Amino acid sequence: xxxxxxxxxxxxxxxxxxxxxxxxxxxxxxxxxxxxxxxxxxxxxxxxxxxxxxxxxxxxxxxxxxxxxxxxxxxxxxxxxxxxxxxxxxxxxxxxxxxxxxxxxxxxxxxxxxxxxxxxxxxxxxxxxxxxxxxxxxxxxxxxxxxxxxxxxxxxxxxxxxxxxxxxxxxxxxxxxxxxxxxxxxxxxxxxxxxxxxxxxxxxxxxxxxxxxxxxxxxxxxxxxxxxxxxxxxxxxxxxxxxxxxxxxxxxxxxxxxxxxxxxxxxxxxxxxxxxxxxxxxxxxxxxxxxxxxxxxxxxxxxxxxxxxxxxxxxxxxxxxxxxxxxxxxxxxxxxxxxxxxxxxxxxxxxxxxxxxxxxxxxxxxxxxxxxxxxxxxxxxxxxx
Numbered sequence: 001x002x003x004x005x006x007x008x009x010x011x012x013x014x015x016x017x018x019x020x021x022x023x024x025x026x027x028x029x030x031x032x033x034x035x036x037x038x039x040x041x042x043x044x045x046x047x048x049x050x051x052x053x054x055x056x057x058x059x060x061x062x063x064x065x066x067x068x069x070x071x072x073x074x075x076x077x078x079x080x081x082x083x084x085x086x087x088x089x090x091x092x093x094x095x096x097x098x099x100x101x102x103x104x105x106x107x108x109x110x111x112x113x114x115x116x117x118x119x120x121x122x123x124x125x126x127x128x129x130x131x132x133x134x135x136x137x138x139x140x141x142x143x144x145x146x147x148x149x150x151x152x153x154x155x156x157x158x159x160x161x162x163x164x165x166x167x168x169x170x171x172x173x174x175x176x177x178x179x180x181x182x183x184x185x186x187x188x189x190x191x192x193x194x195x196x197x198x199x200x201x202x203x204x205x206x207x208x209x210x211x212x213x214x215x216x217x218x219x220x221x222x223x224x225x226x227x228x229x230x231x232x233x234x235x236x237x238x239x240x241x242x243x244x245x246x247x248x249x250x251x252x253x254x255x256x257x258x259x260x261x262x263x264x265x266x267x268x269x270x271x272x273x274x275x276x277x278x279x280x281x282x283x284x285x286x287x288x289x290x291x292x293x294x295x296x297x298x299x300x301x302x303x304x305x306x307x308x309x310x311x312x313x314x315x316x317x318x319x320x321x322x323x324x325x326x327x328x329x330x331x332x333x334x335x336x337x338x339x340x341x342x343x344x345x346x347x348x349x350x351x352x353x354x355x356x357x358x359x360x361x362x363x364x365x366x367x368x369x370x371x372x373x374x375x376x377x378x379x380x381x382x383x384x385x
Contacts, residue, residue, distance in 0.1 A: 031115035033100050036122050040097025043126055047089040050133075054082040076150035077169075081132065083153030084173065088180055089129040091273045096121075096187050098276065099215045103191060106209045108200025113193040121187035128180030135172035149173035154262055157247035157255035160236055171240065178233045181226045188219035195219075210293065213300050214279035217307040218272050224311060225268035232261035256321050263314040271310040275303065278345055281367045285349050288364035289356030295348045302341035302348075309338040316385065335385035342378055346371065 027035060058078050061069045070078065100118065104111055112118045135148045149169040151159040160170050195216045199208070236258075238244035245251035247258045286293040293299065315323065316331040349371060358364065 031111070031119045033104050033111045033115070033118060036118055037097045037099075037101030039122055040093045040100060040125075043122075043129070044090050044093035044097060047085050047093075047129055051082050051085040051090060054078045054085070058082065073150055076152070077148040080149045080152055080155075080173070081135075084132060084149075084177065085129075087153060087269065088177055089125075089132070092180075092184055093125060095218065095273060095276045096184070096191075099191055099218075100187070103194060103212055103215055104198075106212050107195065107198065107203060109194055109198040112190045113198055114190050117186050117190050121183040121190065124183030124186070125180050128176045128178075128183065131172060131179060132176035135169050154266070155236075155258075157253075157258045158249070160240075160258075161248060162240060171237075174233050174236055174240075178230055178237075181230045181233075184222055185226050188222040191215060191219040192223070206297075210282040210296070210299055210303075211279040214275050214282070214303050217303045218275050221268045221272050221275075221307050221310060225265045225272070228261050229265035232258055256318075259318060259321065260315065263318070264311075265314075267314045267316075268310040271306055275306060277370065278303070281349060281370055282345075284363045284367045285352050288359050288361060288367075289353045290359070291352055291356040293348065294351040295344075298344055299348050302344040305341035306338060309334055309341070313338060332385050336382060339378060339382050339385075342374075346375060346378075 027039065030036065057070060058075065061067050061075055100112070103109075132149075147167070147169055149155075149165075149172060151165055151170055151173070155170070155173065158164060160174075195208070195212055235244065235246040239246055239248065239253075245253040247253050247255050249255050282293060282299060312334040313331060315327070316335040318331075319328045349367075360368075
């Protein structure tokens with residue numbers, strides 16, 4: 001009796017993974033900027049869904065006086081996790097997801113400068129987001145009182161100290177943002193390197209699309225603003241685990257120092273999330289007005305001005321912490337000055353539409369609605385400053 005070996009093709013088919021597993025594997029190990037951009041946006045939308053559910057419970061609780069939908073501590077947890085998710089795990093990944101996808105295409109590059117660093121940035125961001133929600137599953141820590149963080153998404157001292165947050169919930173919050181910050185900085189450096197070194201032949205800085213210019217500014221702001229927050233979070237870890245007293249006022253520390261570190265990131269973060277919207281409007285308005293954008297150099301200069309001034313306004317709402325009149329006045333002045341470059345952009349967009357053959361398609365309608373809302377919000381911002 002003879003033994004016949006099976007055909008090679010049959011062996012390959014037997015050991016080859018199924019089509020679904022192959023597709024999943026391709027997406028998990030990808031370094032392609034388009035796929036990573038899509039993954040950023042999809043992850044951001046998934047976190048947005050979770051944050052929306054948390055916001056719904058918050059609003060349900062606030063719908064009527066005396067509601068008992070959730071307990072006060074659970075309300076604080078939902079408030080903390082919702083705010084953290086929206087700022088760090090919805091806004092930022094969607095912004096950088098679009099940048100990942102569009103910037104290389106707009107400048108004629110095959111991919112980002114460091115594809116593996118790009119993939120690293122995404123997976124680190126995703127791990128940070130999951131780490132935040134692992135706190136719901138975590139049991140009581142060494143000091144008891146487990147579950148989700150409840151110190152607010154800004155986590156002011158002394159609420160983050162062991163006396164007021166004895167469990168591990170604040171540590172989950174702290175580590176999740178610390179980890180995600182590394183991913184965001186890595187992606188920002190990647191975008192800066194790509195924009196400065198991988199433009200196609202003939203595309204000078206003065207010929208770059210406005211979207212690329214503004215994402216260059218956004219990436220620069222992220223690189224400058226996130227490290228101070230990361231430094232403060234490392235200090236907080238040292239406070240909680242090694243007995244340091246950076247933010248313990250009774251031991252010679254300063255609770256206000258945390259506010260300075262946090263808002264040095266927090267106020268540029270406003271523009272990190274807002275400038276990409278400016279960028280998209282700057283691309284939509286000329287297309288649907290059928291005109292070249294009015295004042296390209298001024299829009300670029302205004303974007304750079306926003307990037308610079310955004311780093312000088314962090315304490316404009318901290319007038320009650322005892323900084324003194326000169327510093328309060330300086331921050332108020334910088335808050336008013338930043339209205340100038342933003343006002344220049346509005347003028348340029350309106351001037352682009354003026355005399356154009358405007359086609360009010362859906363993107364243009366969104367852009368016009370954005371102009372109206374942004375004008376109203378900007379005017380109130382000047383009054384507040």
